Amino acid sequence: MISGLKGLLITIRWLFRKPVTAHYPKQHLPVQQRYMGFPSLLWDITADEPFCTGCMVCVRECPTQCMTAVMHDNPKFTEGTSHRRKIIESFEINLNRCILCGICVDVCAFDAIEMSHEHELSSYARNGARADLPALLQIGISFQEKTNWQPVSPERNVAATALSKKAAAAQSRDAAKSAESSEGEG
């Protein structure tokens, strides 16, 4: 009896609260910072190229086999503006197949792939959710800009850092070598 009256009071109190409904297509709720959406490929600004080298680790580890990747020789490596010998040529993820497990992100040694905030991918075509390299990079770049994304190991993967580190190492090696040779001379 009393609990029944309490129940009535509870429901009537909800009447005067603001509804929690978000009118979805008109009104988008903000995506949380650590929201795990579809995977995307990231862009290395320092070398103006993707992080991805096309090593195919993610392709092999993907439980739903939703990815394909093709690599080729990186022309920027021969120019000396990048430390990546190989670079991705084409990459495709069938986002209809992706189960958002994040394994590709875990296994990537190049900080090249990241779960973005992208989650609205409905399309009218049967293959509409197949994302190719430019599309994945576009998602990744907007994700990078929005969340101020930082690579996990920049000294290995960011071209500028890696190149300068390499240069410094070469310099110190040269210095050591010259010192050695001068010692030998002396």
Next chain:
Amino acid sequence: MTVTFTDVILVTLALLSLLTGLSVVVLSLTWLERKFLGRLQARVGPTRVGPMGLLQPIADAIKLLFKEDVIPGGADKVLFWLAPLLVFVPSFVVWITIPFARDVVIRNLDLGLFFFIAFSVLSIVGLVLAGWSSASKYAILGGFRSAAQLISYEIPLIMTILATVMLAGSMNFIDVVDGQRTVPYAVLMPLGLVIFFISGLAEIGRTPFDIYFAESEVVGGPFVEYSGAHWAVFFLAEYINTFMVAALVALLFLGGWSWPFGDLPSAAAMALFLAKTYLVVLVIFWIRGTYPRLRIDQLMSLSWKVLIPLSFINIILVAVQLFYGWPAWTLTLMSLAVLAVPIYAQIRYQRIPAMERARRYAERGIVQRAKVRS
């Protein structure tokens, strides 16, 4: 008495306007229910069709009328077509004598309440027929349940109506309302109001008592096999009944169109009556948004063990007060005292731990003892 052509035209027009008015009321009720329930559950309810979803009921009606009207292969076709009418016609006919204000009524009958009782009972036949003719086990179960429930709850309902009739000294709706010019019967007879409201809820199958619709048990009861326009007729009858019970609560217990500060002009009186009715309707929706459904044994024992004895006691109280000519407030006191008894018993019962309650239940032999672990 000779019936002239003008009479026929007038009656037809009155019935047509009544049908239109009731349809508008039903549309408003569906909108109100969805909006109100939505807000109770922190949702917004319909918003898309029209401003604030106001055109949603019209869209629903159009959808229902254009849907295919399926008749199951094993159904008894005549009865299947007849059943919705048998449910709808009584709930519609009753409105002929229900006054909206002193002079806003199609035909004021001296035995208005008797007429109401006589016709409101008829809808059981329609529900049972709908269940039987559908050739579906869920429908027939729902039909049986509706028969059991409606017959059980008719007794307290009618007994409480009888008590108000005793107080007013008339079965005429207008006289009953006139008897509440100063003090509404809700104040004189709170016990009667509670019994009438609860059994009225059961009579129309609103939520704590929606056992014969019970989507989760008998998937819609007698209406399982109905679709399209025939289902719409049931739906119409259901909401007209809801409005009817609310209107009766307003007329018999809340003073109808009268208020304690003298007589109102006709339009204002009607507005007051409608306001009271919609208030009761909102309480019905509020209860729907709060309580879960009863079990069928709880439903039956509530009626036969609690409401029927209380309704007889209610009549005896009124009779004693009227016979000895005691002042009106004694009736209020007696009524409240009797109302306090089941409330107190219920509170005491709820204080008992659940396991102990289950053991007592088992000892009475309703549930096998072995099933209750001590």
